[in-house]
Amino acid sequence: MATSSASLHRHGHVGGVIEDDHAAYQRMVRMLRIGLWLFIISDGFMFTGLFVSRFYLLGGTRPELSQALGLIVTSVLLASSFYMNRAETLIEHGDREGFLRCTLITIGLGLGFFVGVVFLEWPLAASHIGGPAASAMSSVFFMMTGMHAFHVITGILFLLVIYFNGRRGRYTPQRHWMVEACANYWHFVDVVWIFFYPALYLIGTPVALGH
Amino acid sequence: MAASAKVVYCLKNRHKLQIRACPQERGVMKYLRHFLNVSVLVIITTFIVSLLLEFLPLLPQQASVEAISIDTMFSMHFRVISFLFALIVVFMLYSLVVFRNRGGETDPGDHFEGNTGLEIFWTIVPLIIVIYFAFIGAQSLADVTRTEPDALEVDVIAFQWSWSFEYPAYGVTSTTLYLPKDRQTVLNLTSRDVIHSFWVPEFRVKQDALPGKDFVRQLRITPIKTGDYMVRCAELCGGAHAYMNSPVVVVEPEEFEIWLISQQNAGETGDSVTRGKALAETMGCLSCHSTDGTTLVGPTWKNMYGHEVTLIDGTRVMVDELYLRRAILQPNDEIVEGFQPIMPSYEGLLTEEQIADLIAYMKSLE
Amino acid sequence: MKVLKLGILWGLIAQCAGSIIGASLVMFIRILMGRAPIVNSWRVDEPLMVVGGLFGAIGFMYGVGALSDWIKIMRGREAPLPHGHDPRGWSRYFGVSYDHKVIGVQYGITAVGVFLLAGLFALVMRTELARSGLHILRLDNFNTLIGLHGIMMIASILIGVAALMNYLVPMMIGATDMAFPRLNAFAFWLNIPGALLVTSSMFFGGFETGWTGYPPLSAHTFPGVQMFFLGVYIIGLSSILGALNIIATVLCMRAPGMTLFRMPIFVWASLSTSLISLTATQLIGLSFQLVMFERLFGMNFFNPDKGGNVILFQHLFWFYSHPAVYIFVLPGLGIISELLPVFSRKPLFGYRWIAMSSLAIALVGFLVWAHHMFAAGMEEYLRVPFMYSTMLVAVPTGVKFFSWMATLWGGKIETPTPMLFVLGGITVFLFGGLTGPPLGTVSTDLHLHDSYFVVGHFHNTMFGGFVYPFFAAIYYWFPKITGRRMSETMGWLHFWLMTPAFWLMTGGMFWVGLRGMRRRIADYDPALGFDTIHLLVTLSAFLIAISVLIFLGNLIYSAFFGEEAKGNLWASRSPEWQVPSPMPEHNYDEPFVVTGEPYDYGLPGSVYIDLHPRPPEPVRGQPPQLEPATGD
Ligand code: HEA
Ligand code: HEA
């Protein structure tokens, strides 16, 4: 990835010492890391807003959903986070093949989750609690899962980018910020689901067909 | 460097720094006179400003028990505002006059960087003031929301853009809010469409009316002055929000009883035209329609009947009884040219006889 | 053909194209589903509008060139920052530039443009209110104008705040640029399609909700509300990304020796502001998005008949929009704190307290949002706790005021134009702030809520907290940008016309508000006797407009013919004034080293920064200390 010439310029000739490229890269990554975390905090506020809205509107009730499917997609997503972590570790150790393999598995599991929620759970839920327009409860369910699914899709796009760049050999054990960023983003999306899953599937008394 | 360390440094190295004296050392003495001046000025200004605020008619008349408690709160606020505004502005103007650069001076101002004691002082004092205000604010709120067991219940229904008042205990519905003096009324507010807000400035208190049957909100008012007031919708509700006013009449309890009975027997007195006229007044029609030819928000009713009107789509219709019925029940299906589709529908609010009475009244306005 | 090279032109073209593509996409999908491509007419067909608007915005970003580097990076290519390759001259302000100074000026121009438009709306609105019974505007148009005036002014403030932060923060902390220059440019350019979308709501029937967009009204009003929501959403995104950049810059890019408590005070204000916009903005986005979806997909978050709750929207909305008012003022108060020491030739009194009060205001500001809902029918038990928290905000704000007075005390005060605006801002904001506690006390707010008293309150706070300091900042830093100074005479005229007119305007607003004038009404009952005062308010609005025109004239005239000012015009200690104006391309040829306190005016021999530090002797076995200092 590109190093910032701004940072090079700034630190490049302090005290007349020309730094090596690597130190500048490290500094750049430190900054990018802060940027990513700030972004995640910001996005987290949005998800928190949704989460709180769910309790505000539905209180102690929850939609009647397929428990089995919920458990399966959740496990799939958690597994994907594991492979994401593997991929990152492998590229750190210079194992490009392994990295590519694990990234691919992550993508597959991510897609699995997405298909499970959007193409299986949604029609199923619609038959229990009605479509998004049926009631506040169904609206909340579709909004929360939809917003999360949107993040999953962007995560998958990101994963594809690092996969193809990885195939071109862009990442080295020393330089793979993009992989790290993608991994952290993916874990974040995963953590959000860890909150959403119980809020939608476990907490409260189930109600079918809306309010 | 912390401020105190700086003073020490400055005192020790006075000769090196070539300054006459250390500011902190002589600060108080030098500024004593100025402080006295400013204090006097602040007191005078505070006094003038608060007198002004006290005697200007800033608030509408006090027509409810709640208003008394709220106005006490107001005058306390006004006093604090007078003082703080005077304090800062006088300090600022005084500094501007006394410590200004009188042209071409190049030496800087006195060097002092801060004073922790002072900072703590002006953190703690406002803290105490605001906590005290929140405390009496809570008491005043408790005053305003105090409930009385024998309160008169009125169901208030807001809709775009008018009000309707029901007295469930008496089976009376009206578009004018009649209230007995000196008795608490509890208003159960709901809305049929969007959010509206019930506000009679003379009563001070205000409460939004929310749509949805689970969202009835209460407002308690104890009127203490007879007279005519106006409830004005205080929450933007689209279109004719500005005109969403209905009359409020506070009367002596005996009169209130008489009014209730007259309402219960309404429709039995007078001829159709007089009843129609009374209806037009109580239903709030006349806040939008005139009977003397002037154009308000809606077309005038003078010489309306029996003439043709042009609608906004260019068609011309004859104003007959059928048209008038439609105009009252589905006002926005046919819009008169030059006007906007803002008239509320009175479907379900008026009985067949009442519509007939209104039409009779409109017919009579030649 | 220089014009053809301007990025903004291509952005606008691409926005049109994007809108058409987006709308066609919806039509295409509908045809596939066997439905009519357009419902009613395209002007009320909301899916068409929203998807078109969204694609249009993306189109703009692509067309202007704000995405090209990222596309390159995603495709695995190198995309080095083209520093030093910007075109010189005026044209660089109309295309993508990564230089924070250029972006700052771009933000500034946009802010002034949006401000003028919003001010124009206000003038039209005020004309309607000049007398009771006037019917110049249709009621729905009047209601649209209120909302547009409010939201465009707020957008103008957000953009103006970004202008100040972008231009000043990197210079003040001794950085060559922001932490993420590409993101910076991206965030700026988002505002153009955003502002265009908000304005375009006028052409889709407008919206009748005011800037607060409360459902259920916003769920039922004209389709224009979708454009308003979408535009604000995009401007909000810009605000989030800009804030992220500022925080990263302040944390990572400070010059050696610049500890947190040696930063110029404006940097503290920027940091606090950015903490708010980074986080809270998401909530207004969410609340607007929920209403958009309610309209598009018939969802029921706020529909009480289907289990929704209209109060939820207000909680989400104010969770942003209250802290947002501190986004508006903190940078303005930072400017005031920055300029006061310069013009009183004295150290800033209680530097640390002022710095910490910004943070305190930002943090306490998160806990007070429900004071906008005292009369809204929210959970009643929340009213008293929110009254307490609201009143608490007065305390850190007070610390600023008292410290400012102590800064002036005993100074050698000079009053050129920037200082006039600083002092004007202090008084105007003071009165606005002092009218906050009566609003924050529940019982008095039950009278004041949704009255013109509130209108007076927020015009005082926003003018005093932002508009005045913004003008001060322009007069003050104009020489830094152009190398010329603005005319003092015209500046003086601007100030002395605007200030009395402003006091007359809000004075009238407070008066009628207390006496029972509601906000957001197109007409008022003549029986209330407000006609004279409203006429005065309208007249003073026009006087303010004239003063703004004088300012504009001054701005344009001085940019070309102003008196040259290349040196340290105000004898400031701030780093950016230690190098010649206009600011060199890379700010500081060599990074400076901070050796003293920022505001030690009047302490002989003290310096804040050392522009030409001796190279540190490399210690054997240890790399030279190059990291910017963190922490104090
Ligand atoms: C820049 C913007 C800005 C700022 C800084 C503020 C500052 C404050 N605001 Fe304001 N406010 C708005 C912009 C702003 N506001 C807007 C836009 C609205 C309307 C939104 C809408 O509905 O459209 C609004 C509405 C609003 C309401 C809702 C009114 C209603 O609709 O019913 C309330 C209620 O509590 C409130 C309170 C306060 C308070 C307590 C402060 C405090 O922060 C003020 C603190 C400052 C001081 C108090 C002065 C200095 C202090 C001292 C000198 C110390 C000593 C002081 C004491 C001991 C009191 N504001
Ligand atoms: C920074 C914020 C800001 C600023 C500066 C202003 C400035 C002004 N505001 Fe406004 N105002 C708001 C923020 C602001 N306002 C908000 C948030 C609302 C609430 C909206 C709502 O309720 O939803 C509001 C509401 C509001 C109302 C209440 C509407 C109502 O509730 O019925 C009124 C009424 O008088 C008003 C008036 C004015 C006037 C006369 C000015 C004047 O100061 C304007 C001065 C004029 C100019 C600056 C124009 C100069 C331009 C020219 C001379 C033309 C040149 C033009 C071009 C080249 C395009 N504003």
Ligand code: CUA
């Ligand atoms: Cu009803 Cu405004």
Ligand SMILES: [Cu+2]
């Ligand atoms: Cu607020």
